[in-house]
Amino acid sequence: MNKFTDCCLCPRNCHVDRTQRKTGYCGQTDQIRAARAALHMWEEPCISGDAGSGAVFFSGCTLGCVFCQNHSIAAGSVGKIISTERLADIFLELQEQKAWNINLVTAGHFAPQVVSALEIARSQGLHLPIVYNTSGYEKVETLQMFDGLVDIYLPDFKYLSAELAGTYSHASDYPQVAKLALQEMVRQVGTAQFEVVSGENSGIITDEMSVDVDYGDGNLERMLCGVVVRHLVLPGHVEESKKVIRYLHEAYGDQIYISIMNQYTPMQGIEVRYPELGRKITPQEYDEVVDYAIEIGVENGFIQDGETAEESFIPEFDTSGI
Numbered sequence: 270m271n272k273f274t275d276c277c278l279c280p281r282n283c284h285v286d287r288t289q290r291k292t293g294y295c296g297q298t299d300q301i302r303a304a305r306a307a308l309h310m311w312e313e314p315c316i317s318g319d320a321g322s323g324a325v326f327f328s329g330c331t332l333g334c335v336f337c338q339n340h341s342i343a344a345g346s347v348g349k350i351i352s353t354e355r356l357a358d359i360f361l362e363l364q365e366q367k368a369w370n371i372n373l374v375t376a377g378h379f380a381p382q383v384v385s386a387l388e389i390a391r392s393q394g395l396h397l398p399i400v401y402n403t404s405g406y407e408k409v410e411t412l413q414m415f416d417g418l419v420d421i422y423l424p425d426f427k428y429l430s431a432e433l434a435g436t437y438s439h440a441s442d443y444p445q446v447a448k449l450a451l452q453e454m455v456r457q458v459g460t461a462q463f464e465v466v467s468g469e470n471s472g473i474i475t476d477e478m479s480v481d482v483d484y485g486d487g488n489l490e491r492m493l494c495g496v497v498v499r500h501l502v503l504p505g506h507v508e509e510s511k512k513v514i515r516y517l518h519e520a521y522g523d524q525i526y527i528s529i530m531n532q533y534t535p536m537q538g539i540e541v542r543y544p545e546l547g548r549k550i551t552p553q554e555y556d557e558v559v560d561y562a563i564e565i566g567v568e569n570g571f572i573q574d575g576e577t578a579e580e581s582f583i584p585e586f587d588t589s590g591i
Contacts, residue, residue: 272380272381273286273287273288273299274286277408278293278377278378278408278411279293279294279295279331279377279407279408280331280407280408280440280442280446281293281294293378294331295329295378296329296330296343296344297329297378300350301327301350301351301353301382301383302328302329302348302349302350302351303326303327303328303348303349303351303356303359303588303591304326304327304342304347304348304349304587304588305324305325305326305342305584305585305586306323306324306325306326306359306362306589306591307323307363307584307589307590308320308321308322308323308363308366308368309321309322309323309324309372309584310322312324312372312423313423313492313571314489314571315463315491315497316369316370316372316400316421316423316491316492316497317369318369318466318489318491319489320367320369321366321368322368322369322370322372322400323364323366323368323369323371323372323397324372324374324402325359325360325363325371325374325376326339326342326374326584326586327348327373327376327378328342328348329342329343329344329348329375329378330342330343330344330375330378330404331377331378331404331406332404332406332438332440333438333439334404334427334437334438335436335437335438335539335542335546336503336533336535336539336543336546337536338534338536339586340536347586347588348586348591349588351591353382353385353386353389354386354389356386357385357387357390357395359591360386360387360390361390361393361394362590363397363590364394364395364396364397368397369397369398370397370398370400370492371387371395371397371398371399372402372423373399373400373401373402373419375402375403375404376403377403377408377411380411380414381414384414384415384418387399387418388418398420398421398491398493399418399419399420399421400419400420400421400422401415401419402423402424403422403425403450404424404425405424405425405426405427405443405446405450405451406438406440406446406447406450407424407447407450408446408450409453412453412454412457413453416457419457420458420493420494421458421492421493421495421496421497422455422457422496422497423497423499424447424450424451424496424498424499425447425498425500425501426447426451426498426499426500426513426516426517427443427447427500427513428443428509428513429444429509429513430444430509433506437503451496451525454496455496455521455524455525458495459494459524460495460523461494461495461496461497461524461525461526462493462494462495463490463491463492463493464490464491464493465489465490466488466489466490466491495526496521496525496526497525497526497527497528497571498517498525498526498527499528499530500527500529501530501532502529502531502533502550502554502555502558503533503546504545504546504548504549504551504554505545505546505554507554507557507558510529510558511558511561514558514567515565518562518565518567523568526569526570526571527567527569527570528571529555529558529572531550531555531572531573533549533550535548535549555573559572
């Protein structure tokens, strides 16, 4: 059965026949479109390491947040159409470049082809961990297509408030959808495992991991499997962030890692319709969220130090590597 003729791959269930070159809510037809494939240094330390994550940025998005920092590709306005076979080749090329993993960035609306490309690449020697990098707005049925193929899930958990989700992502069902999706991700990959690479003490470990990946002895920790949940703190929404972190910690404890992000960057013009989002978060706001996480007992996590809310976190989507 062709899943694109009556597309329900994402929670939008738009039922568009994408095989007729019509676009779904994601802004894409059934042809794979990607905007960049390159070593990416700006993920969590256990994912980027010192070599970079082999990130493939797919065009289009099923969520469409008003504050999106990757708007040019989320809106599907940039990218190059490629075949499933070419996508498999890209995975292998990134492996040859010594990537720490293959990082599928917003791939759900191309799920059937991505699954096929991973299977082709594995048959040709792909052995890196596979990262599924997502907004968290995913159908369980689509995630199940990746069961046994994805090693690391890297979802956002943006809101617990249906009102905020409706206002900023036009998806008031986001909280419930994200909860079910995260439950499936944890079911698939289980508790995190890490491999110590470089130096004399290489091997697999499963104990707690510190924020700082470099031990000063040449050793780095690479994630082999597990779930890292990202939460981007939005300006003026500290209490919402606390609620999200509390939920994640109470529901999953040390089964997952929580990445608390301060890199929100207001895109040009957003202050016109959403004046509250027209600034970066303050150090005081971020510190309050981090202190709360520590207070309630979060130990497995990542925080961002210093001034990270810069546009340098946004790569050039110029079809490099595609």
